[in-house]
Amino acid sequence: MDLFDNLALGFATALTWQNVGYALLGCLIGTFIGLLPGLGPISTVAMLLPITYSLPPAGALILLASIYYGAQYGGSTTAILLKLPGESSSAVTMIDGHAMARQGRAGVALATAAIGSFIAGSFGVLLLATVAEPLTEIAFLFGPAEYFSLMVLGLVGSIALSSDTIDKSLGLMVLGLLFSLVGTDVNSGEYRFTGHISDLYDGIELTALAMGVFGVAEIAFNLEQYNRERNRNATLAKVTQLIPGKKDIRRMMPAIARGTAIGSLLGALPGAGVTMASFAGYALEKKVSRYKDELGQGAIEGVAGPESANNAAAQTNFISLLTLGIPGSAIMALLLGAMIIQDIQPGPQVISNHPAVFWGLIASMWIGNLMLVVLNLPMVGIWVKMLRVPYRILFPVILVFCSVGAFTVRASVFDIYLLGAFGILGYVLIKLEVSPVPLLMGMVLGPMLENSFRRALMVSRGDLSIIYSRPLSLGLLIAAGLLIVISAYPSMVRKRKAALAEESA
């Protein structure tokens, strides 16, 4: 089968009215949460995960994926009009975007963000479609040792680029791995770490952990801040002229191209994610743009570059998840959870075993990007009204969806208590200034990591050298080691601290 046939199959799947509906719904939800500061895609995807259990596999993945890339569009609107980062990935767009808005060019800035995101998104999807199949063929050379090393690389990658020092994230990741082992051991049937609580025999529910750590904990923290600085009145910029002029288009195109390139690259790396991509996109403009002196004062490049970069990254983020079954970021980890629940065994065999799901998801991502342009440009006035929903109404709603969602998964009241407990843990982590993302990564990858470790050593009859004597496995481990070394450099630590607060929120 060649790419054309595959895409035809994909569009046939994605264009059924249910799947178009899921994509539209996801784009709407994504834009909405992207707009709202203080509610991020991680907690939203976690909240909606339980609902997707009752959907067919393609529909579930289409819905969750479109929330994720939709949030990248919405975040820029808040950044430009309100000078608040709706998402952490649009924090840099704020600088020039809001400066443009103050000059009465809010409409042009919004249009630039949308056009840039669409071009970058389309390119990202195309890239995903072309590299996916060749990559899976490499993956068929993998034995358990290679899988173990690949997972180590994925885990290390997801923490190497976070803003925390590596030892703290590493510890949190190990804690996540341990949490994932709670419950029945598949090999021996023994109950581990359950404390004779029968509700734990099936393990800790992933959604309860994710919603507790990202939802409940963040609400408690946000509320603390919100109550302290009451009545901060942000002024909303007016949207006028939406259509950019000829000169604007001439200036934005090169920046879009650069942003797309760097975003696609960073998105494909494990752990880099969308926030990193938008910061890199901005940094690149600062270095190479012809108008770099205007950056910071409302240069169109300062919107086009980072916005294209984060949306390209949002699409290429899917590459390692869909081809190797290794999630590169917290959202991808949740999507992996969704795949497992839909009985899609993640890994290179996804494309051949579930072609309709795989190509349907890819096609729907392009359709979704198209929808988002339409949703965001002509309808921007409606979205702006949404920004006026006060937090005091919003946060009980989030809490309701977390609590109801926790019960929904296994119809278990115990999971509601788990949600509360993980809320406390998440709050402690926020106060101790560690990002909870590695915890989630460990929780998702733990069972597979243990399984591949056990299988590799069973194959080699207890000879540990199987992990480092095979060239492919060794190469992956070396890559993981390099990431740790690079991230431990003090200059890197400082740069990252300055650059990104955190993936979540």
Next chain:
Amino acid sequence: MAPSFIRNQPDFVLGVLYILAGGGFAAAASRYDMGTLAYMGPGYFPFLLGILLAGIGAWIVLRAMLIRGARVRLAPWNLRSLFWMVGSVIMFGLALQPLGLVIALVLLVVLASLASHEFTWKTTLVNALVMVVLNVGGFVYGLSIPFPVLPQIAAFQL
């Protein structure tokens, strides 16, 4: 006040938590069958991870005490919001089986809203009503999740 030899307070606390969690998991894992490297029992992998976590914790604790650098204090803890948020979630769980989804949701929204400085009964009750309609409609009728909807009073179930 924390003793002065702790230079980085948040890291110190985190390190101690890692030691406790890692030690706890390793101790519990050591009671399961370890097996051999070739045929690992259920205890082997978690035991390794527990030791690793405790080791990382010990390193962080040492680092927080020994490495020179600016002193970092623990951020102020204001447990009020956390208490209300977690409390209302737990209350929802406790209320769900005996009292049903409708009452549990109203309790959850009211309790959570009380934590805001801008609490008003009117907005809160409207919010609760919308949540009841949405959730009962969506989850109970739409997705057929087996929620108890109304109070389950033993006397009525004779």
